[in-house]
Amino acid sequence: MRLSRSLIPTLKETPAEAQIASHRLMLRAGMIRQMASGIYAWLPTGYKVLNKIAQIVREEQDRAGAQEVLMPTIQSADLWRESGRYDAYGKEMLRITDRHDRELLYGPTNEEMITAIVRDNIKSYRDLPQWPYHIQWKFRDEVRPRFGVLRGREFLMKDAYSFDLDYEGAVRAYRTMMLAYMRTFQRIGITAIPMRADTGQIGGDLSHEFHILAPTGESGVFYDAAFETGDAMDATDVDAFYERMTTIYAATDEKHDTAVWDTIPAERRREGRGIEVGQIFYFGTKYSQAMDFAVTGPDGQKFYPEMGSYGIGISRLVGAIIEARHDEAGIIWPDAIAPFKAAILNLRQGDATTDALCEKLYAALGADALYDDREERAGQKFAEADLMGHPWQMIVGPRGAAAGIVELKRRATGERFELPVEEALAKVRG
Amino acid sequence: MRLSRSLIPTLKETPAEAQIASHRLMLRAGMIRQMASGIYAWLPTGYKVLNKIAQIVREEQDRAGAQEVLMPTIQSADLWRESGRYDAYGKEMLRITDRHDRELLYGPTNEEMITAIVRDNIKSYRDLPQWPYHIQWKFRDEVRPRFGVLRGREFLMKDAYSFDLDYEGAVRAYRTMMLAYMRTFQRIGITAIPMRADTGQIGGDLSHEFHILAPTGESGVFYDAAFETGDAMDATDVDAFYERMTTIYAATDEKHDTAVWDTIPAERRREGRGIEVGQIFYFGTKYSQAMDFAVTGPDGQKFYPEMGSYGIGISRLVGAIIEARHDEAGIIWPDAIAPFKAAILNLRQGDATTDALCEKLYAALGADALYDDREERAGQKFAEADLMGHPWQMIVGPRGAAAGIVELKRRATGERFELPVEEALAKVRG
Numbered sequence: 100m101r102l103s104r105s106l107i108p109t110l111k112e113t114p115a116e117a118q119i120a121s122h123r124l125m126l127r128a129g130m131i132r133q134m135a136s137g138i139y140a141w142l143p144t145g146y147k148v149l150n151k152i153a154q155i156v157r158e159e160q161d162r163a164g165a166q167e168v169l170m171p172t173i174q175s176a177d178l179w180r181e182s183g184r185y186d187a188y189g190k191e192m193l194r195i196t197d198r199h200d201r202e203l204l205y206g207p208t209n210e211e212m213i214t215a216i217v218r219d220n221i222k223s224y225r226d227l228p229q230w231p232y233h234i235q236w237k238f239r240d241e242v243r244p245r246f247g248v249l250r251g252r253e254f255l256m257k258d259a260y261s262f263d264l265d266y267e268g269a270v271r272a273y274r275t276m277m278l279a280y281m282r283t284f285q286r287i288g289i290t291a292i293p294m295r296a297d298t299g300q301i302g303g304d305l306s307h308e309f310h311i312l313a314p315t316g317e318s319g320v321f322y323d324a325a326f327e328t329g330d331a332m333d334a335t336d337v338d339a340f341y342e343r344m345t346t347i348y349a350a351t352d353e354k355h356d357t358a359v360w361d362t363i364p365a366e367r368r369r370e371g372r373g374i375e376v377g378q379i380f381y382f383g384t385k386y387s388q389a390m391d392f393a394v395t396g397p398d399g400q401k402f403y404p405e406m407g408s409y410g411i412g413i414s415r416l417v418g419a420i421i422e423a424r425h426d427e428a429g430i431i432w433p434d435a436i437a438p439f440k441a442a443i444l445n446l447r448q449g450d451a452t453t454d455a456l457c458e459k460l461y462a463a464l465g466a467d468a469l470y471d472d473r474e475e476r477a478g479q480k481f482a483e484a485d486l487m488g489h490p491w492q493m494i495v496g497p498r499g500a501a502a503g504i505v506e507l508k509r510r511a512t513g514e515r516f517e518l519p520v521e522e523a524l525a526k527v528r529g
Numbered sequence: 530m531r532l533s534r535s536l537i538p539t540l541k542e543t544p545a546e547a548q549i550a551s552h553r554l555m556l557r558a559g560m561i562r563q564m565a566s567g568i569y570a571w572l573p574t575g576y577k578v579l580n581k582i583a584q585i586v587r588e589e590q591d592r593a594g595a596q597e598v599l600m601p602t603i604q605s606a607d608l609w610r611e612s613g614r615y616d617a618y619g620k621e622m623l624r625i626t627d628r629h630d631r632e633l634l635y636g637p638t639n640e641e642m643i644t645a646i647v648r649d650n651i652k653s654y655r656d657l658p659q660w661p662y663h664i665q666w667k668f669r670d671e672v673r674p675r676f677g678v679l680r681g682r683e684f685l686m687k688d689a690y691s692f693d694l695d696y697e698g699a700v701r702a703y704r705t706m707m708l709a710y711m712r713t714f715q716r717i718g719i720t721a722i723p724m725r726a727d728t729g730q731i732g733g734d735l736s737h738e739f740h741i742l743a744p745t746g747e748s749g750v751f752y753d754a755a756f757e758t759g760d761a762m763d764a765t766d767v768d769a770f771y772e773r774m775t776t777i778y779a780a781t782d783e784k785h786d787t788a789v790w791d792t793i794p795a796e797r798r799r800e801g802r803g804i805e806v807g808q809i810f811y812f813g814t815k816y817s818q819a820m821d822f823a824v825t826g827p828d829g830q831k832f833y834p835e836m837g838s839y840g841i842g843i844s845r846l847v848g849a850i851i852e853a854r855h856d857e858a859g860i861i862w863p864d865a866i867a868p869f870k871a872a873i874l875n876l877r878q879g880d881a882t883t884d885a886l887c888e889k890l891y892a893a894l895g896a897d898a899l900y901d902d903r904e905e906r907a908g909q910k911f912a913e914a915d916l917m918g919h920p921w922q923m924i925v926g927p928r929g930a931a932a933g934i935v936e937l938k939r940r941a942t943g944e945r946f947e948l949p950v951e952e953a954l955a956k957v958r959g
Contacts, residue, residue, distance in 0.1 A: 100596070103655075104594075104596075104658075104659075105596065106596060106598065106646075106647070106650065106651075106659055106661055108650035108651070129650075132646055132649070134600070134601055134604065134605065134642060134645075134646075135601075135603065135604070135605040135631075135633065136631070138601045138603055139601060140598065140599065140600045140601060140642070140646055141598060141599040141600075142598050142646075143596050143597065143598055143661075146597060146598055146599045149599070164534075166530070166535065166536060166573050167573060167576060168536065168570065168571060168572050168573055168576055169570070169571040169576045169579070170564070170570045170571075171564055171565075171568045171569060171666075171683045172602060172666060172683065173565065173568055173635070173668065173682075173683055174565070175565040178564075190628045193625065193627065195623065195625050195635075197623065197670050198620045198670045198672065201565075201566070203565065205603070205625075205635075212564060212570070215564075216536075216562055216564075216570055216572075217536070220536065220538035220559075220562070221536075221538070225533075228534075229536055231536055231573075236601075236602055236666070238603065240628045252603075253601045253602065253603055
């Protein structure tokens with residue numbers, strides 16, 4: 100993308116409404132704009148990041164054996180009356196009346212709808228298990244939306260649901276999803292820790308939250324250093340993996356157990372702060388019973404399938420990752436989800452040799468590069484590249500261009516390399 | 530995907546609610562289920578088709594020079610008061626009140642919102658042109674939703690918007706989008722014809738609709754045979770292309786001009802029926818003036834950018850394509866958007882040799898294949914493969930398997946080929 104032709108409206112000033120780093124940086128880097136309280140438009144760079152995260156989530160859901168569907172945003176109130184949650188949900192549910200005075204709502208989650216879909220289309224135990232998921236916008240009418248996309252009203256969530264024959268199947272689904280989540284976060288390039296959680300409004304017997312470590316996180320977290328190294332994920336068997344994940348110590352301050360904590364060697368104790376970006380639930384037959392979803396078993400007897408649900412806040416992750424990865428100058432994107440691998444900074448726009456080398460780099464990298472082809476001074480180009488957080492900056496001035504040399508800067512470390520064109524390209528491509 | 534583990538609930542009976550072929554076939558093939566009047570859930574095969582169409586649309590928008598953003602589904606009523614359309618829009622607009630009694634709505638289109646975004650972030654003529662687009666769910670509260678996804682209430686649309694310096698720029702945007710649309714439909718594998726149209730609610734001076742030819746179409750259409758051959762799209766220059774598109778005769782019955790029609794050689798006259806799947810508009814400064822979006826020009830004077838908007842109904846296209854491509858037995862997908870390239874039909878599930886060959890084919894094709902591994906009789910497998918419309922069927926029985934032979938059936942033509950495994954795979958891969 101050529102910056103001169105892009106809708107990437109960076110800001111020098113920090114907008115007054117933004118209280119936290121990710122919100123400030125997303126506005127300043129031109130990733131999002133607020134359209135109404137807690138409702139955002141995603142501009143090109145923001146949307147690229149959102150999509151890259153969604154794609155990694157999708158690939159790991161598919162790999163786990165889940166299958167993608169897409170449920171609508173608008174739901175019928177009657178569905179929620181079946182589960183008894185219509186009245187229970189309260190003011191966070193955005194309730195809507197259509198032209199025929201039918202009661203609708205903007206879905207805040209989809210347990211009811213997916214249960215109805217599977218119930219109405221599955222008759223036999225032979226059709227189980229079913230693990231559908233979708234990636235769709237949700238709405239929760241927060242009383243006080245804030246912190247940008249970390250607590251927006253319209254937000255993008257991946258929600259998966261598992262329908263299994265029995266308890267053992269449901270446990271396997273739960274553990275498989277935990278593994279899928281940890282792989283997802285690892286591929287994104289951030290450290291996430293699963294922690295035992297309350298089941299809250301969803302209900303059920305077992306739940307884990309996934310917290311990203313970030314100094315500005317909302318919860319205090321206590322954890323074993325094993326989570327930092329990634330060793331914890333080495334298990335190849337899903338049960339061994341789950342065993343390991345749930346025995347290594349990790350807890351939010353609400354659930355912190357000092358007696359257990361004291362048994363951990365001091366050099367492995369870590370305290371930090373976390374941002375919740377996902378949660379998984381096992382809730383047995385709560386919804387299948389409430390919505391009368393019974394299936395005929397091998398013995399001819401009806402039974403209620405065992406269920407779980409599994410959410411990742413995709414739009415929330417964008418903010419959470421920035422909380423975990425930024426400095427004074429701006430965002431530091433992990434390579435896997437950066438909007439562009441590199442920015443090409445032309446320090447002498449209009450100089451034939453410099454322009455020619457920049458065009459050559461841009462042609463070679465294509466959609467992986469943002470080409471800063473504006474007639475702006477070098478200082479501004481450096482500052483905006485740091486702000487936007489591209490993993491690499493390819494700096495091209497007239498002297499280097501004449502010698503066929505590109506200066507590379509690695510955003511995360513500040514390292515610099517002076518390299519011939521092909522070597523520079525190879526390094527950026529990884 | 531293994532059919533035994535999939536959420537593809539095919540139906541033998543035709544649902545009573547479905548009046549037209551595409552609606553019947555989408556329900557029977559298990560692509561969609563209605564969740565509320567005019568509101569559908571997309572099951573795995575339906576969602577794959579929807580995504581493949583969206584991806585072709587996206588690639589051609591990018592190629593045309595447009596840039597992807599994502600605007601939210603929920604909009605503020607105040608935005609629509611600025612353009613004067615809030616009251617004008619009538620009951621098709623789904624109006625919503627949030628917990629703080631603020632007036633919101635579910636966006637039926639985005640002229641107002643995108644104008645506000647560009648207005649608030651662009652100050653100079655140097656930042657023009659801007660051609661943003663997004664692919665997002667919209668809602669129109671139709672009084673009588675019907676025909677499945679052809680006239681749903683919640684529907685997926687690609688809408689692009691152009692903001693240009695002057696009339697010439699706007700005309701270039703309009704023509705470039707027409708070319709992008711024709712390339713999009715050609716890649717999908719259907720014949721579409723641009724026809725001069727009224728501007729309706731959007732307003733403006735110039736508009737074309739794009740109609741897909743289908744015997745069950747809503748409008749009668751009269752057109753020159755040049756549109757059938759694809760010759761009309763050979764122009765490489767966008768202006769020459771536009772000239773050709775708008776001089777070859779094509780008109781809906783509403784706009785049909787028998788005087789011109791009579792001048793066309795009889796052997797080139799075609800009459801058929803069409804389904805509208807897209808529309809483009811040039812409307813000048815209608816919205817930039819109403820919403821006071823003025824930019825400083827090279828001469829220091831303020832001016833209002835020239836605008837256009839460009840829609841493709843992506844969910845509607847799924848239904849329209851089926852109207853154009855089906856027979857008594859079911860859907861006939863064009864290769865480019867089929868949910869799977871091939872179905873592998875195992876005619877003797879449980880026979881070791883047959884199973885082994887099917888698994889080999891499935892491993893080779895991966896996500897491109899739907900493997901019918903159910904213990905059902907051959908007749909049912911054939912019928913459901915025809916219904917679902919996979920471009921190829923790979924039929925494997927015990928005799929063929931023992932000889933290493935696969936029977937291929939081409940859905941569109943009924944042609945059959947008996948081929949060794951590698952040749953069969955090569956044919957399916959195209």
